Amino acid sequence: MSITIKDVAKFANVAPSTVSRVIANNPRISDKTKEKVREAMDELGYHPNFIARSLASQSTQVLGLVTPGSSDVFFQNPFFPTVLRGLSEGAHEKQYALQLVTGMDEEEIYNGVVQMVQGGRVDGVVLLYSKVEDRILMYLREQRFPFVMIGKPFKFVDEITHVDNDNFQATKDATDYLLKLGHERVSFVGGDVNLVVTVERLLGYKNALEEAGITYRKDYVLHESFLLEGGKDAVGELMELPLSERPTALVIADDLMALGVLNTLNEIGIAVPGDISIMSFNNVLVSEMSRPPLSSVDINIFDLGYEASKQLIKRIEKPEEPAKRIIVQHNLVKRFSSGPLTK
Structure with missing residues (x-):
């Protein structure tokens, strides 16, 4: 027999509507109540039906991720698995999932983004790069679709939320x-x-x-x-x-x-x-x-991803949120590939 919201509410000694609000991460519910309800969900093994939630709230609870070029480069370079871990953790904290757009070339990636946005498959998009000229960025701006960037925008710096190093x-x-x-x-x-x-x-x-x-x-x-x-x-x-x-x-x-x-x-x-x-x-x-x-x-790659997902979710939940520039600190790690000049 499957566990229902009513079972969770009874176990946690709250109203079923409170459980629904906790699942939706409603900011009006206190952290103490959220913790109690989530502990009850874990104890009973309850898993929310995200498809039903999406239909009811007109939200997918999914963030789209756009790669900078061909999938060959993306999957070979260890930068990207690390930034994905950060994005995943930030999204998971707010119960969002991730959807990755890849392609063999820029045209395939652009078409994938258009399909994702027009099809209502995601609530917002993270661009995992910043280009001097970028059709995808211009498209997202024209559609007024929520997005953030990892990297400093070449244009519209004060209008686009971005997470970057100096x-x-x-x-x-x-x-x-x-x-x-x-x-x-x-x-x-x-x-x-x-x-x-x-x-x-x-x-x-x-x-x-x-x-x-x-x-x-x-x-x-x-x-x-x-x-x-x-x-x-x-x-x-x-x-x-x-x-x-x-x-x-x-x-x-x-x-x-x-x-x-x-x-x-x-x-x-x-x-x-x-x-x-x-x-x-x-x-x-x-x-x-x-x-x-x-x-x-x-350059603290994990933090770049983590902050990007957090900032995007803020923009989704509060569209009036002003654009921000988040700078992640860097530090030099000195090992054995560098040494004093020898004559």
Whole structure:
């Protein structure tokens, strides 16, 4: 025999309507009552019928997640499983589920978002990226559909709630660290130039060089995919420079890309950090497991996801909520891939 709301109400000594409000996470119900009712639900093994709730409340209790590009990149890079854990925890606290939109290319992803919004499948959307030009962002604005971004918007910064790091300062800090180790020939290996994070980090790199009185060199700046192959390609380009002009340190915008750099340098007999020092980004598990372990900027990926889901749910439940910019702190984790310049 299935457990009903009335059974839960009787067990918790509250009215059935109170149980319904707790399931809907009504803000008028006290935290003490919510805790008591949820304990009763757990004790009895009661599971709400979310389909029935959606029909009654005209809410799906689902958040849509939009990936930045092809599913190949998404599923290979460890950044995304970590940010998904944060999103999931924030959503679970408010009893929301997640729906992921992926595709083989940008057109497939755009069409998937349109279908998701027009079909009423989600209450709001999280963009897991920020691009310089983005059809999806413009579409969501035109539809006046609730959404937040992980990353700083290129346009409408004051009108869009977004969760981000201070990527300018983070890259300046990473570059300053290498400069203080005595490196003057520092290269920047970034990602897609259409991503705002790449633009912000490049500006931070340039600013660090400028303050140190070091001339910016275009041939020291490369843009590759956030994959192992991107790192390998970057090494290939840098090794084409004359030996006396090759960089002695690299700022790399992603740990997976940095692992590709490490592997390739090892294959051609270049020592890290003896010949080249590396400072990477993200501080995911691969940075600790690499040989040598990577120095990396910890951008607290989990917190980015957690705050994004929390902010989106706020916008769904309170549409009049003003746009916010949430900055997640970063810190430099210094390991064995970076060291003082050796003559």
